[in-house]
Amino acid sequence: xxxxxxxxxxxxxxxxxxxxxxxxxxxxxxxxxxxxxxxxxxxxxxxxxxxxxxxxxxxxxxxxxxxxxxxxxxxxxxxxxxxxxxxxxxxxxxxxxxxxxxxxxxxxxxxxxxxxxxxxxxxxxxxxxxxxxxxxxxxxxxxxxxxxxxxxxxxxxxxxxxxxxxxxxxxxxxxxxxxxxxxxxxxxxxxxxxxxxxxxxxxxxxxxxxxxxxxxxxxxxxxxxxxxxxxxxxxxxxxxxxxxxxxxxxxxxxxxxxxxxxxxxxxxxxxxxxxxxxxxxxxxxxxxxxxxxxxxxxxxxxxxxxxxxxxxxxxxxxxxxxxxxxxxxxxxxxxxxxxxxxxxxxxxxxxxxxxxxxxxxxxxxxxxxxxxxxxxxxxxxxxxxxxxxxxxxxxxxxxxxxxxxxxxxxxxxxxxxxxxxxxxxxxxxxxxxxxxxxxxxxxxxxxxxxxxxxxxxxxxxxxxxxxxxxxxxxxxxxxxxxx
Amino acid sequence: xxxxxxxxxxxxxxxxxxxxxxxxxxxxxxxxxxxxxxxxxxxxxxxxxxxxxxxxxxxxxxxxxxxxxxxxxxxxxxxxxxxxxxxxxxxxxxxxxxxxxxxxxxxxxxxxxxxxxxxxxxxxxxxxxxxxxxx
Numbered sequence: 001x002x003x004x005x006x007x008x009x010x011x012x013x014x015x016x017x018x019x020x021x022x023x024x025x026x027x028x029x030x031x032x033x034x035x036x037x038x039x040x041x042x043x044x045x046x047x048x049x050x051x052x053x054x055x056x057x058x059x060x061x062x063x064x065x066x067x068x069x070x071x072x073x074x075x076x077x078x079x080x081x082x083x084x085x086x087x088x089x090x091x092x093x094x095x096x097x098x099x100x101x102x103x104x105x106x107x108x109x110x111x112x113x114x115x116x117x118x119x120x121x122x123x124x125x126x127x128x129x130x131x132x133x134x135x136x137x138x139x140x141x142x143x144x145x146x147x148x149x150x151x152x153x154x155x156x157x158x159x160x161x162x163x164x165x166x167x168x169x170x171x172x173x174x175x176x177x178x179x180x181x182x183x184x185x186x187x188x189x190x191x192x193x194x195x196x197x198x199x200x201x202x203x204x205x206x207x208x209x210x211x212x213x214x215x216x217x218x219x220x221x222x223x224x225x226x227x228x229x230x231x232x233x234x235x236x237x238x239x240x241x242x243x244x245x246x247x248x249x250x251x252x253x254x255x256x257x258x259x260x261x262x263x264x265x266x267x268x269x270x271x272x273x274x275x276x277x278x279x280x281x282x283x284x285x286x287x288x289x290x291x292x293x294x295x296x297x298x299x300x301x302x303x304x305x306x307x308x309x310x311x312x313x314x315x316x317x318x319x320x321x322x323x324x325x326x327x328x329x330x331x332x333x334x335x336x337x338x339x340x341x342x343x344x345x346x347x348x349x350x351x352x353x354x355x356x357x358x359x360x361x362x363x364x365x366x367x368x369x370x371x372x373x374x375x376x377x378x379x380x381x382x383x384x385x386x387x388x389x390x391x392x393x394x395x396x397x398x399x400x401x402x403x404x405x406x407x408x409x410x411x412x413x414x415x416x417x418x419x420x421x422x423x424x425x426x427x428x429x430x431x432x433x434x435x436x437x438x439x440x441x442x443x444x445x446x447x448x449x450x451x452x453x454x455x456x457x458x459x460x461x462x463x464x465x466x467x468x469x470x471x472x473x474x475x476x477x478x479x480x481x482x483x
Numbered sequence: 484x485x486x487x488x489x490x491x492x493x494x495x496x497x498x499x500x501x502x503x504x505x506x507x508x509x510x511x512x513x514x515x516x517x518x519x520x521x522x523x524x525x526x527x528x529x530x531x532x533x534x535x536x537x538x539x540x541x542x543x544x545x546x547x548x549x550x551x552x553x554x555x556x557x558x559x560x561x562x563x564x565x566x567x568x569x570x571x572x573x574x575x576x577x578x579x580x581x582x583x584x585x586x587x588x589x590x591x592x593x594x595x596x597x598x599x600x601x602x603x604x605x606x607x608x609x610x611x612x613x614x615x616x617x618x
Contacts, residue, residue, distance in 0.1 A: 044494045070494045070495055071493065071494040072496070073599030073615050073617060074597075074599060077495060097595040097597075097617045098594060098617075134591070134592040193555070193558060193559070202592065203591075203592040204591075204592060242594075245594040245595050245617075248595065249551060249595045252597070253539075253598075256540070256544055257540060268598075268599060268600055269543065269598035269600070269601055270598040270600070272598065410494050410495045412494070413493055413494055414495075414496075414497065415490055415492060416492065443590060483592075
């Protein structure tokens with residue numbers, strides 16, 4: 001068993017496990033955290049999973065875990081792994097089942113005082129306009145052909161259908177379209193499952209929140225992002241629904257045989273992979289890209305639902321009830337990016353599983369208005385606690401392939417949370433704090449109780465302190481909608 | 484064998500340990516264990532019967548495919564299966580008749596059955612495995 005003493009503290013917030021720790025590790029493993037978060041890694045199987053990850057063929061520099069890490073399957077959640085695009089592998093388990101699960105932040109032109117009398121009505125309207133819950137059909141019902149077009153065109157499909165604005169696309173990672181999507185590599189079952197769900201939130205940890213900007217840390221960047229103190233904003237957290245789940249499921253199963261074919265030896269079958277440059281690897285990438293684009297469209301359609309809900313409730317009552325898009329980030333994704341390895345720009349396949357890209361100033365592909373400051377990094381906290389808006393840094397390029405955390409990170413199982421928390425009591429507590437709650441079930445609510453999560457502020461302090469991203473603003477919820 | 488399955492702690496997801504005197508029972512118990520995560524099985528009336536035939540290249544993959552059949556039926560038609568007659572099973576083939584129905588009380592939405600450390604192990608009493616579900 002690996003012990004804390006096997007790690008070397010290479011920096012205030014970086015803990016490194018040398019590659020010699022286990023024979024099959026190809027690179028060292030690194031955890032980001034303060035002393036307390038580091039301790040938490042030994043309470044579940046995060047360390048073992050990170051070591052397993054370090055065995056992936058073609059992996060460069062380090063196997064990384066962001067400070068919101070916790071045990072997952074295959075990779076730990078919070079995992080960042082970059083493999084060489086020419087000789088390395090791509091792993092569906094390294095992206096996860098909820099492909100392009102991510103967060104979208106919408107800003108209003110309203111301050112808390114103006115919205116306060118309508119929060120309950122807004123919550124009801126959002127619950128109606130943005131379908132949520134187990135199973136659950138979405139706002140859009142696409143035909144088979146439309147679904148194939150949707151996953152190839154991404155957010156542009158939504159734009160053509162009047163479900164997006166040009167400026168929404170500009171403020172979306174990859175402009176809402178990951179290239180290389182090919183639905184011929186997606187199973188009939190994935191299409192069948194995904195077709196009715198476009199524009200739906202789902203269940204589990206997915207949510208929709210009305211928040212208020214409680215504190216600004218960096219006034220200049222906040223202004224660029226369109227954020228100001230006391231402003232009301234909306235967060236949407238969801239992914240590619242059953243479409244993405246099925247794509248991952250299909251390829252984790254299908255690639256089991258590729259592992260034999262390419263003579264790959266893996267410590268965990270969930271880490272199943274294929275060379276990036278192989279028929280199997282290319283097929284997975286093009287199917288994953290379909291799911292990525294599905295998720296961009298899903299959040300886009302939900303954003304239009306949010307706009308409609310605001311209009312229904314606020315039209316004629318307040319002056320400007322429109323919402324603009326601050327940004328949309330993916331946190332479960334594999335992408336080809338250029339990073340420096342051994343002093344040379346190298347094309348890598350960067351897997352982020354519960355991690356957000358944190359592109360700094362000057363990064364190619366950022367919209368013109370954000371290029372000088374870096375991208376917004378959106379970090380939702382656990383229910384009823386704070387969320388953060390950070391900005392990407394250049395330092396993150398060297399430290400983490402331009403990545404930062406994606407949330408608070410769980411510390412307690414759902415089972416344990418249910419033993420300790422009553423959903424109805426939690427609902428009352430949140431209401432007492434002035435947070436309006438709409439949830440599909442009390443059980444689902446209890447499983448997502450704040451005590452089941454790390455302290456998001458602590459995680460963000462590490463991210464900020466380590467230089468992975470910088471703090472811009474803190475948000476506090478006014479209303480929470482859960483499936 | 485008294486105990487069909489038990490829940491195992493997992494920080495974020497759901498895991499169950501499953502036992503069976505033979506592969507057929509292991510597969511049946513795994514499906515039952517998953518059904519108990521999906522819904523209150525006591526409320527499910529057995530109104531639907533399906534026949535399932537699967538082929539895969541090893542026992543673990545077959546187990547995942549088998550459980551996937553129920554996730555699919557659950558999501559598509561809201562069905563939960565609670566009764567499993569595994570008529571024929573080898574590490575690469577399975578034939579079964581399963582019964583279930585709509586579930587009035589649904590617990591979780593399971594995104595997927597994972598291969599995380601998935602191994603079907605032989606024990607003195609039969610077979611054992613631990614399955615992690617992504618929720």
